[in-house]
Amino acid sequence: MKFKLIIFIIALLSTSNHLYANDSISKYLLFKPQTITIQKGSTAISQRQIGDLQDFINSSIQESSAGNWKLKTSAETIDIFFEINAEMLHYDAYTLEISKSKIHLNAKNLNALRYGKQSLLQLLEFVRIEDKPLPNMIIEDWANFQKRGYMLDISRDKVPTMNSLYFLIDQLADWRINELQFYTEHTFAYRNHQKVWENASPLTALEIQALDAYCLKKGIDLVPNQNSFGHMENWLKHDEYLDLSECETDCKTIWGSRKRTALAPTNPKSLELMQELYTELLPNFSSKYANIGGDETVELGLGKSKSLSEQIGKGQVYLDFLKKLNEEIIKNGKHTQFWGDIVLNHPELIKDIPKNMTALVWGYDATYPFDKNLAPFQEANLDFYVCPGTSSWRSEIGRNHNAFINLKNAAIEGKKYRPKGYLITDWGDYGHFQPKSVSYATLVLGASYAWNYSEKTLDNLEFLLNHYVFKDKTGYTAKALLTLGNAYLKAGIPEGNANVFHLMIRRYAWTMDGHYQTKHLNENGLLAAKLEIEKGLEELQKAEPTSKDAKIILKEVKQASHLALFGIHLGLERLKAKDMKTENIPKKTKQKLVLELEGLIEHHTDIWVVRNREGGLSDSVSKLEDLLNYLKK
Numbered sequence: 001m002k003f004k005l006i007i008f009i010i011a012l013l014s015t016s017n018h019l020y021a022n023d024s025i026s027k028y029l030l031f032k033p034q035t036i037t038i039q040k041g042s043t044a045i046s047q048r049q050i051g052d053l054q055d056f057i058n059s060s061i062q063e064s065s066a067g068n069w070k071l072k073t074s075a076e077t078i079d080i081f082f083e084i085n086a087e088m089l090h091y092d093a094y095t096l097e098i099s100k101s102k103i104h105l106n107a108k109n110l111n112a113l114r115y116g117k118q119s120l121l122q123l124l125e126f127v128r129i130e131d132k133p134l135p136n137m138i139i140e141d142w143a144n145f146q147k148r149g150y151m152l153d154i155s156r157d158k159v160p161t162m163n164s165l166y167f168l169i170d171q172l173a174d175w176r177i178n179e180l181q182f183y184t185e186h187t188f189a190y191r192n193h194q195k196v197w198e199n200a201s202p203l204t205a206l207e208i209q210a211l212d213a214y215c216l217k218k219g220i221d222l223v224p225n226q227n228s229f230g231h232m233e234n235w236l237k238h239d240e241y242l243d244l245s246e247c248e249t250d251c252k253t254i255w256g257s258r259k260r261t262a263l264a265p266t267n268p269k270s271l272e273l274m275q276e277l278y279t280e281l282l283p284n285f286s287s288k289y290a291n292i293g294g295d296e297t298v299e300l301g302l303g304k305s306k307s308l309s310e311q312i313g314k315g316q317v318y319l320d321f322l323k324k325l326n327e328e329i330i331k332n333g334k335h336t337q338f339w340g341d342i343v344l345n346h347p348e349l350i351k352d353i354p355k356n357m358t359a360l361v362w363g364y365d366a367t368y369p370f371d372k373n374l375a376p377f378q379e380a381n382l383d384f385y386v387c388p389g390t391s392s393w394r395s396e397i398g399r400n401h402n403a404f405i406n407l408k409n410a411a412i413e414g415k416k417y418r419p420k421g422y423l424i425t426d427w428g429d430y431g432h433f434q435p436k437s438v439s440y441a442t443l444v445l446g447a448s449y450a451w452n453y454s455e456k457t458l459d460n461l462e463f464l465l466n467h468y469v470f471k472d473k474t475g476y477t478a479k480a481l482l483t484l485g486n487a488y489l490k491a492g493i494p495e496g497n498a499n500v501f502h503l504m505i506r507r508y509a510w511t512m513d514g515h516y517q518t519k520h521l522n523e524n525g526l527l528a529a530k531l532e533i534e535k536g537l538e539e540l541q542k543a544e545p546t547s548k549d550a551k552i553i554l555k556e557v558k559q560a561s562h563l564a565l566f567g568i569h570l571g572l573e574r575l576k577a578k579d580m581k582t583e584n585i586p587k588k589t590k591q592k593l594v595l596e597l598e599g600l601i602e603h604h605t606d607i608w609v610v611r612n613r614e615g616g617l618s619d620s621v622s623k624l625e626d627l628l629n630y631l632k633k
Contacts, residue, residue, distance in 0.1 A: 025134075031119070032451075032452050032457060036138070036139050038135050043100070045078070051074070054121065056069075082107075082113060088108040092112040092176075094112040094139075095107075096116050096119055112142075115141070118174065119139060125467070143451050144451065145415075145451075147420055147423075148177050150426065151225065151424070151425045153393075153425075153426060153427045153432070154203070155227075156431070156616075157428060157431060158608075164612065165211055176450075178220055179220065179423070180223070184226050186200060187201075187616075188208075188226070188281055189205070195238055199618070201613030208284040212286050221287050222287055223290065226281055226291070227294070229265070229293060229297050230300075231261065231296060233261045237260055241273075242260070244263055245259065247260065247303035248303070253298040253302060262297045263321075264303065265321035266304050282329075289336075289337055294318075300342075305317050313346070315348075326354055326357055336357045336358065337360055341362060357382065359384040361377065361386055361387060361419075364389040371416070374413060383420045386421075387425055388424060389406060391403035392442065393426075394499070395498065395501070396561075397438055397501070397564050398438045398442070400441060400482065404442070411449035424442075424450070430506055431623040434560060437549070437552075441461065441465060441478070470545040470546075476543035477545045480543055484564075488501065493518070500517070500571065501568060512580040559600070559603045562603075563600055597627065
């Protein structure tokens with residue numbers, strides 16, 4: 001067999017060319033192969049064979065099957081060989097050889113076998129759409145990152161329904177994501193802590209077990225994610241947990257005055273709480289990993305741990321508590337993942353992190369220095385992930401330009417430092433106003449980059465989204481979302497962790513001049529952004545998606561766009577008002593804004609429950625209602 005393969009490769013190389021993302025065949029591949037070699041002028045699979053072959057491959061993907069078949073088609077019989085070869089060197093490697101009425105797929109594992117079949121189906125799409133035969137070819141492919149993950153925030157109000165989560169898992173399997181995390185603060189139904197989650201529609205133990213089993217079938221590792229140090233405000237806001245707070249009253253942090261957001265590491269009851277939570281949560285997951293969070297502990301050293309921090313250093317206090325949490329994870333049979341931002345502030349301590357812990361190095365700006373911040377973890381011989389983001393949060397309709405560069409840099413720099421994984425994060429800060437579909441472009445692009453970065457993938461993104469995500473023959477669904485996702489650039493204000501539309505909705509009672517982004521706000525920029533959003537809505541009007549979630553995509557993108565337009569309308573009126581204050585907008589104009597916002601709140605509520613549980617909706621709506629009441633004054 002090896003001798004035949006060598007002869008075949010030599011024959012191909014003698015009359016072959018290498019194809020890239022803009023070429024007619026390879027543009028149909030959702031993931032750029034490591035190598036693809038095509039024999040000019042040959043015919044391997046004809047148009048008359050693809051119908052039967054597509055049906056067979058689709059069935060075979062569901063069964064994750066290997067074996068040999070003779071598939072009879074309306075034309076010639078196709079000999080099919082699907083084999084597992086665990087000795088292949090690279091992550092999720094496969095070799096797909098296609099010759100005259102013959103397909104040979106050799107894969108390292110079941111996931112790789114599925115990926116090879118996906119590539120074959122995408123090649124058959126070329127035959128179907130272009131009405132051309134598939135030539136002889138060889139694809140040799142593998143992943144640059146062993147773990148390719150997606151983390152969804154389910155604590156900032158949106159907890160998806162089970163149907164939504166099953167659909168998400170199906171999508172991630174199609175996008176070669178093999179790790180999934182649900183970022184959790186208070187949205188798991190812990191037996192003894194109903195007060196914390198009673199209004200959040202949390203995931204239950206039985207639901208986690210069902211999702212875990214479904215993920216396993218799809219080749220995805222469902223990793224528990226329970227923040228355990230910072231971002232504990234949904235616990236600590238309740239008086240029953242007040243004594244666990246680092247700051248029970250306001251402390252002056254780098255984010256301004258804060259209280260009751262971080263656990264006090266010096267209080268033994270903080271560790272006791274996490275011991276209890278881990279014991280209940282972790283057995284519901286088959287994964288050998290657990291993410292304990294630990295990011296943005298901005299109160300640390302300012303309250304109950306202040307004295308100890310002054311004695312041994314704030315970084316040491318942090319690391320000592322992290323080690324205690326790690327010991328509890330080990331007792332529960334897991335390996336610890338943790339966010340790497342805090343220890344990067346104390347690089348001298350990175351060498352002291354236990355070697356069984358995995359650092360998740362996150363950064364979401366286009367300029368984030370992954371190269372600089374990955375190096376210390378590599379030098380300390382620690383496992384680590386590179387973690388870019390979708391930049392969808394605090395945006396309403398996306399910040400694609402920033403996200404595309406962030407995802408690219410993570411892939412390029414990550415490959416240099418050889419991290420264990422590439423984790424795409426998708427947060428829901430301040431009401432989770434952005435709908436799921438706003439993240440599709442960045443998630444699919446990030447998944448492709450995590451497999452094998454190519455600068456050509458971005459050029460082909462619109463086609464890939466329309467063809468494989470939205471299933472829109474008109475091409476307008478992806479076109480609209482890509483237009484809307486970059487509309488924020490037209491405003492011409494500095495980049496930041498929010499775009500102009502969200503800033504106006506979020507900072508309605510604050511000064512414009514006191515913020516590094518809003519102080520640059522101007523009428524021309526807002527009007528230009530308005531025109532771009534209206535252009536995107538016109539494109540959306542022409543869209544005809546046929547995906548499983550097509551109807552809700554059209555509704556939720558329209559809603560998000562009109563929410564962004566409201567932010568522009570508010571911004572324009574503030575620029576005219578005395579001292580640029582919302583309170584100084586003329587009464588009649590305020591009344592118009594009130595009517596506009598009331599309609600948006602009604603639609604926000606209706607659309608929310610299509611994909612998500614009701615818990616968290618009232619909190620999200622309250623953020624808009626606070627603005628509404630402010631305008632009514």
